[in-house]
Amino acid sequence: MNQWVPPMTTVHIPVKIFTQLLPVAGYCLVSFAQVACAQGDPARGALAWQKNCTECHTVEKDDTGPRHAGLVGRRAGSVPGFEYSAALKASNFTWDAALLDRWIANPSLLVPGQAMDFKMGDAAMRADIVAYLMTLRAPK
Numbered sequence: 001m002n003q004w005v006p007p008m009t010t011v012h013i014p015v016k017i018f019t020q021l022l023p024v025a026g027y028c029l030v031s032f033a034q035v036a037c038a039q040g041d042p043a044r045g046a047l048a049w050q051k052n053c054t055e056c057h058t059v060e061k062d063d064t065g066p067r068h069a070g071l072v073g074r075r076a077g078s079v080p081g082f083e084y085s086a087a088l089k090a091s092n093f094t095w096d097a098a099l100l101d102r103w104i105a106n107p108s109l110l111v112p113g114q115a116m117d118f119k120m121g122d123a124a125m126r127a128d129i130v131a132y133l134m135t136l137r138a139p140k
C-alpha cells in the first residue's frame with residue numbers, strides 16, 4: 001500500500017536536478033529576448049555584413065541605405081538628410097539587438113511600407129550581423 005511513497009533519498013535527487021537545470025533554462029530565456037538564444041560572433045558578422053549589406057550600406061556614409069555607425073540606440077528612420085520611406089520615418093522605436101534581428105529577417109513584417117529590398121532567413125547569420133552592428137559606434 002505504502003510502496004509508492006519514495007524514501008527521502010530518492011526525493012532529493014529530482015529536486016537537486018531541477019535546481020541545477022534552472023539556471024540553464026533562465027539563461028536561455030534571457031538570451032532569447034536578445035538574439036534568439038544564439039549569441040552572435042562579431043568577427044563572423046563583419047564578414048557576413050560585407051557580403052550582404054554593403055551593396056547598399058556603409059558604416060560612416062549614407063548610400064542607398066542609411067549609415068550603420070551608431071545604429072544601436074538610434075531612433076529608427078532618424079539619420080538627418082537621409083530620405084527614408086514615410087513608413088520608417090513615422091515608426092517610433094529605437095534600434096536594439098532584438099529589433100535589428102527582426103528587421104534583417106523581414107523588414108516589411110516589422111515596418112510595413114518600408115523600402116529596404118532585402119531579407120535574411122538564416123538566424124545564426126543574423127545573430128552574427130547584429131553582434132557586429134553592436135560594435136559600430138556613432139562617430140564623435
Ligand code: HEC
Nearest residue numbers: 052053056064065066076077078084085088114115116118
Ligand atoms: C538592396 C539594398 C539594401 C540592402 C542589401 C540592405 N539594406 Fe538596409 N536599408 C536599405 C534602405 C533603402 C533602407 C531605408 C529603408 C526605408 O527608408 O524604409 C535601409 C534601412 C536599414 C536600416 C534602418 C536604419 C535606420 O536608420 O533606421 C537598418 C538597420 C538596415 N537597413 C540594416 C541592414 C543590414 C544589417 C543589411 C544586411 C544584412 C541591410 N540593411 C541590407 C537598403 C538595403
